[in-house]
Amino acid sequence: MTEAEARAVVLAALVEIAPETEGVRLDGDVELGEQLDIDSMDFLTLMTLVSERTGIDIPERDQPKLRTLDGAVAYLAGV
Amino acid sequence: MGDFLMPSLGADMVEGRLIQWRVAPGDVVAKGDIVAVVDTSKAEIEVEIFEPGVIEELVVDPGEKVAVGAVLAHVRSTGVAATQAPAAPEPTAAEPAPPVPAAVVAAAAPAPPAEPPGAADGSGRRRVSPLARRVAAHLGVDPASCEGTGPGGAVTRADVERTAAEPATRAPAPPAMPAPSAMPAPPTMPAPSAPMPQTIEPPAVAATAGDERSIAMRRTIARLMARSKREIPHYYLGHHIDLSRALDWLKERNAPRGPAERVLPAALLLKAVALACREHPGLNGFWVDDELRPGGGVHVGVAISLRGGGLLAPAIHDADMLGVEALMAALRDLTQRARRGQLRGSEMADPTITVTSLGERGVETVYGVIHPPQVALVGFGRVTERAWAVRGMVGARPVVHATLAVDHRAADGHTGGLFLGSIDSRLQEPEAL
Amino acid sequence: MSTADRTVTLTYRDAMREAMSEAMRADERVFLIGEDVGRYGGAFGVSKGMLAEFGPERIRDAPLSESAFTGAGIGAALNGMRPIVEIMTVNFSLLALDQIVNNAATIRHMSGGQFAVPLVIRMCTGAGRQLAAQHSHSFEGWYAHIPGIKVLAPATIADARGMLAPALADPNPVLIFEHGSLYNVSGELPAEREPVDIERAAVMHAGDDVTLVAYGGLLGRVLEAAERLTGRGVSAEVIDLRVLRPLDEATVLRSISRTHRAVIVDEGWRSGSLSAELSARIAERAFYELDAPVERVCAEEVPTSYAAHLEQAAIPQADDVVAAALRTVGRDG
CATH class of the missing domain: 3.40.50.920 (Rossmann fold)
Known part of the structure; x- marks a missing residue:
């Protein structure tokens, strides 16, 4: 998966989880939780959606690596 | 003839606006069917009907605001002679016969229904254990769709929970998205045009949280909380709970599982509270007319904050009876629907106690305000690592500060202390939750 | 080593005997009556040696009439004694059924609470020892049908030792069913006697x-x-x-x-x-x-x-x- 594809998957999932965040500008290296008021349930939903749509298994111990947009893209593209 | 009335969707509701009908005259409705959407000024709520029958007349038009108890529709009980031919009943999984006009059904000899998968005898009736049937109703799963692994191929609770955990049956993915299993490496994934979008695309469906809604919800919360602090003599207790066993157990449990099957600590906390409620029924109920009315079952209200501001606390029904997996599935489902404004009436009206969790980004302690007419509210702060002494040794442990607000009219401090103690001891045996 | 830590090894039979002896030492109103409980030491050896310690007044050999000696136990209980009636096996209790069901279980009720029957009846029950069709029944479920009596089934050495005392203290008739296959089972118990309840599973x-x-x-x-x-x-x-x-x-x-x-x-x-x-x-x-x-x-x-x-x-x-x-x-x- 290319970085562009990974980024598209993550952003699409974020829209579904937090529809009201339309138009929010994201910093790639700041935790998504801080920027979008994402709680642990939302984050788990994000992991679920991303894992389902990419087919990439994300073990729980790896989850912290996906807390920022850049981190998530790097993880998904690097697998 | 029966009437379908504007329901009371919470102690604070005096009137509601009908937003939408989900049924039309002539429709056959079964107990639990969603028939209308009502705006309570806190949220748009899907309202169920509790008497089976046929919708005869819709009395209130969408957009109208009426008082609680006003007639919304006339419903004819099933079995009473029809004044007009009812629509053919929906075929269900258990009766796969094609829909035919009612008159034909009455005249023709009933055709034997095809044997559903997994039926153990020739009766055609699917074997479902009483527990599985109950859990299925809570999770919104059709037991007929589950593979039965119990005695004689019967559907068990585990079968229902497994089906509920399959994402497809709960929340279908948007049609534009490729099915996850079909596409490990999606070739049709739209490649975004350069420069890389760092801005989230507008959603296909417009966000619902308008200014009017926020103002109305704020007023409702204001009225309810003012009533609580005016009427309820709160007392507060707090207790630090070592979560190392619970979190270790969860970590081990989650390790081999994908994100869809993982359980969050919140589910363990809720289950511990639900079991403590069963042990101490004096905190699980309502203060009405100068006396405690015990809740019929443990229906734990979960405080869910909405991103646009505001708060809802819908119920997980019979939370004490649900396994941790089922509870987690219910919590996911409830959180998603609360944020999409798709809660059901019974979920809003039923909580017998409320739990508020600050989660990982909150502070250490929350002192809650009781939701009248409930008599208790449990608060969990953020889990923090702390120095914790056990048998003279100090070590770092994950600790949560659990608080309890209780209506002192309904129960005394001793009961509250035992209640928090019970939550603590249950969290020390996570495998028993 | 403190007394609290000391243990003893007992058979179920020994434990039952110890419980009876203890009760008789503690309360002179307690006595044992039944067939062959004295010189023979009981059909299953439970009361062996007790005659020597307590004498024939308190370890009473009865004639072969379950109805008579169970009735005697009921009468003694009504008059302030704390009798233990031993019935050899549960099938023989059928001969005393009228005494147990019609008298022991009803007198408190029929006297408006004026008379209690603080009686304990012990009997051997169950199959598995080649005693054939007439001595192998499990009728404890029948007795559990009757209001007015309490029915106990000690399954462990601890209960064999511990259940008799609360049964004797109970103001109403209590039946204790001892499974015949258990008498020779042995186990370790704290030397210090611990009270047991006769309420809970x-x-x-x-x-x-x-x-x-x-x-x-x-x-x-x-x-x-x-x-x-x-x-x-x-x-x-x-x-x-x-x-x-x-x-x-x-x-x-x-x-x-x-x-x-x-x-x-x-x-x-x-x-x-x-x-x-x-x-x-x-x-x-x-x-x-x-x-x-x-x-x-x-x-x-x-x-x-x-x-x-x-x-x-x-x-x-x-x-x-x-x-x-x-x-x-x-x-x-």
């Missing part, structure tokens, strides 16, 4: 997947079944009922509300049995907890055979319990 083995309910002589087999189930990946909880009347249904229902499956093991015949009563209560009170039909493992409905292999084939075995438990979890065994 006990969880003897914790588990999550299925609740096995048993009492008396079959508890050992059921615990063995639980161990074997562990080996097959099924976690079984074992409950010893201990008290057959009044039934501690709360403990049973609490367990089933966790495991959602139940197997009831009863050496009585299935029809109209204690297992039937328990099964009905589970259906009444825990229907929506059940994830599988309740299973029962009972004796075959035949008169008990003398031949050892036929007798063993007719009474519940650990294999039967394992198979029933596996059925509840949807496995064929």
Whole structure:
């Protein structure tokens, strides 16, 4: 998966989880939780959606690596 | 003839606006069917009907605001002679016969229904254990769709929970998205045009949280909380709970599982509270007319904050009876629907106690305000690592500060202390939750 | 080593004897009456040696009439004594049924509470020792049908030693059923006597997947079944009922509300049995907890055979319990 594809998957999932965040500008290296008021349930939903749509298994111990947009893209593209 | 009335969707509701009908005259409705959407000024709520029958007349038009108890529709009980031919009943999984006009059904000899998968005898009736049937109703799963692994191929609770955990049956993915299993490496994934979008695309469906809604919800919360602090003599207790066993157990449990099957600590906390409620029924109920009315079952209200501001606390029904997996599935489902404004009436009206969790980004302690007419509210702060002494040794442990607000009219401090103690001891045996 | 840590090894028989001797030393109103309890030391040797210590006034050999000596016990109880009546085996108690059911169980009620019958009746019950059709019954379920009496089934050495004292202290008639196969079983107990209750059932083995309910002589087999189930990946909880009347249904229902499956093991015949009563209560009170039909493992409905292999084939075995438990979890065994 290319970085562009990974980024598209993550952003699409974020829209579904937090529809009201339309138009929010994201910093790639700041935790998504801080920027979008994402709680642990939302984050788990994000992991679920991303894992389902990419087919990439994300073990729980790896989850912290996906807390920022850049981190998530790097993880998904690097697998 | 029966009437379908504007329901009371919470102690604070005096009137509601009908937003939408989900049924039309002539429709056959079964107990639990969603028939209308009502705006309570806190949220748009899907309202169920509790008497089976046929919708005869819709009395209130969408957009109208009426008082609680006003007639919304006339419903004819099933079995009473029809004044007009009812629509053919929906075929269900258990009766796969094609829909035919009612008159034909009455005249023709009933055709034997095809044997559903997994039926153990020739009766055609699917074997479902009483527990599985109950859990299925809570999770919104059709037991007929589950593979039965119990005695004689019967559907068990585990079968229902497994089906509920399959994402497809709960929340279908948007049609534009490729099915996850079909596409490990999606070739049709739209490649975004350069420069890389760092801005989230507008959603296909417009966000619902308008200014009017926020103002109305704020007023409702204001009225309810003012009533609580005016009427309820709160007392507060707090207790630090070592979560190392619970979190270790969860970590081990989650390790081999994908994100869809993982359980969050919140589910363990809720289950511990639900079991403590069963042990101490004096905190699980309502203060009405100068006396405690015990809740019929443990229906734990979960405080869910909405991103646009505001708060809802819908119920997980019979939370004490649900396994941790089922509870987690219910919590996911409830959180998603609360944020999409798709809660059901019974979920809003039923909580017998409320739990508020600050989660990982909150502070250490929350002192809650009781939701009248409930008599208790449990608060969990953020889990923090702390120095914790056990048998003279100090070590770092994950600790949560659990608080309890209780209506002192309904129960005394001793009961509250035992209640928090019970939550603590249950969290020390996570495998028993 | 302090006294609290010291232990003794006792047989079930020794424990019962110790309990009786202790009671007689503590309270001069206590005496034992029954067939051959004196010079012979009891048909099962439970009262061996007691005649020497307590004398013929308090260890009384009775003529071969269960109705007469049970009636004598009732009369003595009414007049302030604390009799222990020993009936050799449960089938002989049928000869005293009128005394037990019509007198002992009713007098407090019929006298408007003026007269109590603080009587303890001990008897041997159960099959498995090649005593054939007339001495192998399990009629404790019949007695558990009768209001006005309490019915105990000590299954452990601790209960054999501990249940008699609270039974004697009870102002109403108490029947103690001792399974014949247990007398030679030995076990270690704290030397210091610990009080036991005669109210509650006990969880003897914790588990999550299925609740096995048993009492008396079959508890050992059921615990063995639980161990074997562990080996097959099924976690079984074992409950010893201990008290057959009044039934501690709360403990049973609490367990089933966790495991959602139940197997009831009863050496009585299935029809109209204690297992039937328990099964009905589970259906009444825990229907929506059940994830599988309740299973029962009972004796075959035949008169008990003398031949050892036929007798063993007719009474519940650990294999039967394992198979029933596996059925509840949807496995064929």
